[in-house]
Amino acid sequence: MVLSKVNTVLGTVPAEELGLVAVHEHIGYGMPGSELDTKWWKTPEQAYDETVPKLRAFHENGGGTFVDATGICNGRDIDYYKSLSRKTGVHIVACTGFVGGDTALPHFARAGVEYLAEVFVHEITVGIGDTGSKAGVIKVGVSRGGRMTELDKRIYRAAARAAVKTGVPILTHLAIDPQPAIDIFTEERLPLDRVLFGHADDGLNASSTPSEWIMGQGGRIGFDTFGYETELPDPPFWARPRKERMDHFLTLVEKGYLDQLLVSADANCSPLGWPGVKGHTVNYIFETLIPDLRDGGIDDAQLKRIFEDNPADFLSIKN
Numbered sequence: 001m002v003l004s005k006v007n008t009v010l011g012t013v014p015a016e017e018l019g020l021v022a023v024h025e026h027i028g029y030g031m032p033g034s035e036l037d038t039k040w041w042k043t044p045e046q047a048y049d050e051t052v053p054k055l056r057a058f059h060e061n062g063g064g065t066f067v068d069a070t071g072i073c074n075g076r077d078i079d080y081y082k083s084l085s086r087k088t089g090v091h092i093v094a095c096t097g098f099v100g101g102d103t104a105l106p107h108f109a110r111a112g113v114e115y116l117a118e119v120f121v122h123e124i125t126v127g128i129g130d131t132g133s134k135a136g137v138i139k140v141g142v143s144r145g146g147r148m149t150e151l152d153k154r155i156y157r158a159a160a161r162a163a164v165k166t167g168v169p170i171l172t173h174l175a176i177d178p179q180p181a182i183d184i185f186t187e188e189r190l191p192l193d194r195v196l197f198g199h200a201d202d203g204l205n206a207s208s209t210p211s212e213w214i215m216g217q218g219g220r221i222g223f224d225t226f227g228y229e230t231e232l233p234d235p236p237f238w239a240r241p242r243k244e245r246m247d248h249f250l251t252l253v254e255k256g257y258l259d260q261l262l263v264s265a266d267a268n269c270s271p272l273g274w275p276g277v278k279g280h281t282v283n284y285i286f287e288t289l290i291p292d293l294r295d296g297g298i299d300d301a302q303l304k305r306i307f308e309d310n311p312a313d314f315l316s317i318k319n
């Protein structure tokens with residue numbers, strides 16, 4: 001494993017300094033356009049009040065790095081992330097790219113592969129607008145419906161080209177219908193260990209996601225919706241029984257896939273345009289997930305690989 005550097009919103013840091021990483025989270029996530037619906041407006045103070053205590057607790061629990069997987073058009077706000085990072089001491093990695101073709105607004109949805117790749121490369125190598133912050137990961141995803149659309153494929157191809165050019169990895173929303181994605185990555189000569197195929201563990205998609213087939217070809221798999229469980233008071237439609245998800249994860253570890261697995265909680269510090277899922281935060285990692293993993297027989301060395309070594313290797317800029 002060769003580690004290098006990682007782009008955070010406050011600058012480039014050696015991957016060894018990331019500490020414990022939550023690899024797929026959200027500072028604030030909402031559907032495009034929700035910012036125009038006055039019903040959901042929050043003052044900056046309200047957003048800070050909802051977010052800072054969660055990030056402070058994350059830091060106090062031993063969290064080092066928070067990867068914000070909120071794409072362009074879904075509420076990404078880099079200057080805000082910078083101030084949160086300064087305030088809490090948590091490294092925040094921002095992404096370029098889109099949650100899925102169905103959240104790309106018309107300006108981007110109509111753009112060709114070349115244009116989109118240029119946007120991604122610029123945000124990774126020059127910076128995101130005038131913030132001075134560079135994106136550390138590229139987000140792509142499968143649109144609702146479960147099949148990759150023509151636009152999804154265009155975004156995946158642009159992301160692959162940007163990843164090859166910059167060495168920054170790709171993180172996906174959903175790992176269903178992975179064949180077209182893998183074809184595109186292969187055609188663009190992107191090694192599959194540069195891709196984290198996410199949301200392979202949720203209640204809606206786990207059964208139709210061929211995780212072992214993806215890992216067999218070198219891809220990484222995200223068990224990154226830990227905590228969205230049917231035990232919640234008001235569980236979302238993608239919830240899954242807590243034990244069922246853990247058993248699934250432990251089975252993959254037993255089969256030898258530990259180094260290809262990444263975990264996170266996909267929680268939303270301060271939801272935009274929707275109420276969010278009550279009772280679920282990034283700190284599920286410390287409060288429930290790590291104790292559950294220990295109960296399942298995962299030792300300290302394995303925990304370090306899951307939460308530190310694997311994400312450091314994944315997030316390292318490789319070129």
Ligand SMILES: [Zn+2]
Nearest residue numbers: 024025069266
């Ligand atoms: Zn997410």
